[in-house]
Amino acid sequence: MDAAANPDNLVTIATVNADALERELHWLAQVLEARLHAYFYSDDEPLHFRFDKAKPPDLPARSNLQQLIDKHQLQAAERLILALVLTPYIRPQMLDVLFSRNKHTDRGHTEFGGLQSQSHGGFLPTIETALFVLAGDALDERFTVQPKLQPDALLFRQDIIQANSLGPLEPWTSQALTISKEMLDWLTSGSAFKPAFSRDFPAKRISTQRSWQQLVLPNAIRVQLQEIADWVKYHQVLMTDWQMEDRLSPGYTALFYGPPGTGKTLSACLLGQYCEREVYKIDLSLLISKYIGETEKNLARIFDTAANKNWILFFDEADALFGKRTQVEDSRDRYANQEVSYLLQRIEEFDGVVILASNLKNNIDEAFIRRFQNIIAFSMPAAPERQLLWQQGFSSKVDFSDDVDFSRLADRYEISGGTIMNVVRHCSLHAISKQTTRICQADIEQGIKREFIKQGRRI
Structure with missing residues (x-):
């Protein structure tokens, strides 16, 4: 469910979506009217009416509803259920007819199902309501x-709609049918759901203004990154057309490991940019809890929110959560190992891309290593790569003095791309503060010295 490219396009998408939903609701109204007529207005017993006698409408191809129908091959019954669930949100008065009272019992018709909340004055459909519309x-x-x-039906499995239980003793058909705000927004205004960072969703959307051309990495790593992109682009063909759903896990998991500043986070952002997918970086400090069972709950919220969104989940410094399991010596060790087992289960069930980032491969639990589809080693850049990073790092507004020698800097200082950009930032701000655009070799080497001191290294 990708967002439209710009506000003008949003208006167009909203108009197209409105046209599609208008037709779909008109079709539902026809079916509902025919069902009620057949049920109430025959002389002896209810007339036989099949919902599929009313042909589903043709919808604008560009509408998000039509895209959803095409993607999941929704049939007439599923379309009617979805239209019924949407009605309280976009045309609530259409279901007021279901408030009619049974003249024999002086109460609502049990067979109509439905609920009425304290704040919403309209009729809220339940599974019973859908069954009545479809079958009388x-x-x-x-x-x-x-x-x-x-x-386990398609509409629920793909998180298109939800069923909300009222209590353990209630019939399962009494569950209210609802739709998530993100799906509602996408089907109506066309906007994609982008959750805000919070304690309930400890993940932040990350992106980059840089391009693949600016990513300085060995070709072997580029090939591995392309493999992930290929999965994002073609996994639906692999699973559906090649009929591999019963043999392969639905998602893709990769490990990025290597020293800090070697391009792990940037590569994740560029994958999202290239594949037109949102990338969410998980804040493990808010995810991991000292209280037993809370970490699993936090993980569940992350994966439940991300389900069917085509997001890339990026766990940075993943050792804290994905580290090796310990020998069980106390209850805390036992529950920590349960957290890892739970995480394994959720990752295997997740239908998107999960990327774990770590400084060291050996820090990750062997159970995860066996399940990675891709393991990419991000090493410190070699001298030619460091020279390219120096050349690409500075603004085009910089006026370098004649003594600046990027080749010499690359040969002399074995540092990461992240460290190089820290030096670039330092030198650029220093020049701006002096109201100049000139940067000399001494400025750069002073910046490198500062980075070495930070890292506890000697020049």
Whole structure:
């Protein structure tokens, strides 16, 4: 569910989406009217009416609803269920007819299902409501469409709609049918859901203004990064057209390891940019809890929120969460190992890309290592790569003095790309503060000296 490119396009998408939803709701209204007429206005017993007698409307190809229908091959019953769930959000008055009272019991019709909340004055559909719209009181038809409303049905499995239980003793058909705000926004205004960083969602969206051309890495690493991009682009073909869903896990997991500043985070951002996917960096300080069971709950919120969003989840400094399991000596060790096991389960079930970043491969639990589809070693850049990083790092506004020698700097100082950019920032700000654009070799070497002191290294 990608966001539209610009505000003008958003207006266009919203208009197209409105047209599509108008047609879909009109179709639902026709089916509902026919169902009620057949149910109430026959002389002896309810008339037999099949919902599929009313042909689904053709929708604008550009509409997000049509894209959703095409992607998941939604059938008429599933489209009607989705339209019913959408109605309270976009045309609530359309379901007011279901508030009609049963003249024999002087209460609402049980067979209509539905709820009425304290704040929302309209009719809120339940699974029972959907079954009535699709099947009336015909048990054979009810049992035929019932699987489309089970927890493992397509609409629920793909997180298109949700069913919210009211209590353990209630019939399963009394569950309210709802839709997430992100799906509602995408189907209506066309905007993508971008959750804000919070304690409930300890992840921050990260991106970069840089391009693949500016990524200075050995060709072997570029090839491995392209493999991840290929999975993002073609995994649907692999799973569906090649019928590999029963043999392969739905997602893709990779390990980026190497010293700080060697391009792990930048590579994750560029993958997102290239694949048109949002990248979320997980804040492990908020994710990991000292209280037993809380870490699993925090992980569940991350993966539940990210489900079916086509996001890339980036766990930086992953050793804290994905580290090797310990020998069980006390209850805390046992629960820590349970956290790792739970994480393994969620990663295997996740349908997107998970990238773990660590300084050392050996810090990661062997159980994760076996499950990685890709392990990429980010090493310190060689001298030719360091020279290119120096040349690309500075602004085009900089006027270098004649003594600046990037080749000499690259040969003499074995430092990472991240360290080089720290030096670039220091030198550039120093020049600006002196109201000049000139940078000399001494300025750069002074910046390098500062970085070495920070890292506890000797020049």
